[in-house]
């Protein structure tokens with residue numbers, strides 16, 4: 001199997017080897033040390049401001065999306081949320097569910113957020129801004145510098161879903177003034193699914209301490225109390241946390257977050273340069289390094305996904321909803337090499353020869 005989806009993605013040999021071991025008991029000093037190391041490396045790679053803390057939630061990325069809304073926002077807030085695809089839509093639904101007042105900037109799929117989208121909301125009494133830095137469903141990467149400047153001007157609390165962009169696109173939590181950064185184990189962290197990670201700025205910690213969360217499992221006050229001793233309140237996905245530890249150390253030893261981002265950017269470029277030879281149009285004009293979204297001009301995107309899966313053992317990433325027949329995505333995160341892309345390109349060439357595309 002060759003996996004170019006956007007998660008779960010392919011894991012390194014080291015990460016997979018850890019998955020073959022027995023899962024250890026975790027209320028130990030040794031496991032706490034692993035968790036402290038995970039916290040330090042996540043903060044380093046996110047460029048978290050002084051005084052930030054990290055929470056590891058057992059649950060996929062969506063669990064941390066919901067935890068961020070439940071623990072840092074209330075009915076006293078007025079939130080501006082960017083909805084440019086299925087992950088932006090998820091935030092909209094969460095704000096509705098948790099009865100947090102909001103206004104939505106609805107973008108047509110694949111369209112960048114521009115200054116004119118933000119302009120009507122200047123000085124309008126907003127308190128918070130919620131965005132998916134990379135809207136993975138369309139491949140678009142939002143202009144975080146523009147968003148950050150808007151938030152600073154308007155003194156907004158900033159929640160950033162970096163689930164698919166952490167370790168793939170440059171992100172400086174401190175410089176951007178972001179208050180909550182979210183990621184997940186099965187995207188560029190390239191581990192099995194099961195853990196999501198939140199980095200909380202001092203301002204976020206302040207909000208958490210004042211907010212009553214009506215879900216015990218996702219209560220960040222409880223999580224933060226336990227994290228002081230390197231523990232989680234409930235049994236976490238212990239094995240995945242050990243794999244995350246190995247992966248973070250792997251990245252650190254190989255030159256750190258900049259190197260890892262450069263490696264991903266290189267693969268994205270390698271693929272984008274070569275895919276031009278095929279009858280596909282790029283769907284997003286400012287794509288993340290994590291994924292390339294393409295529109296086939298001669299075949300249904302979903303048929304192409306099925307064909308590659310069933311006949312070549314290659315997984316590209318299908319889209320859902322309105323984009324199902326129109327768009328497919330090719331990921332650049334996880335343990336992938338130029339050779340893997342050569343393999344995919346050879347499959348496209350074969351399909352072209354056979355007249356399928």
Ligand SMILES: *Cc1c(COP(=O)(O)O)cnc(C)c1O
Nearest residue numbers: 060061062087132136163164184
């Ligand atoms: C994958 C993803 C999510 C959702 O994560 P799950 O792990 O499937 O819950 C949320 N936001 C973005 C931007 C993502 O890429």
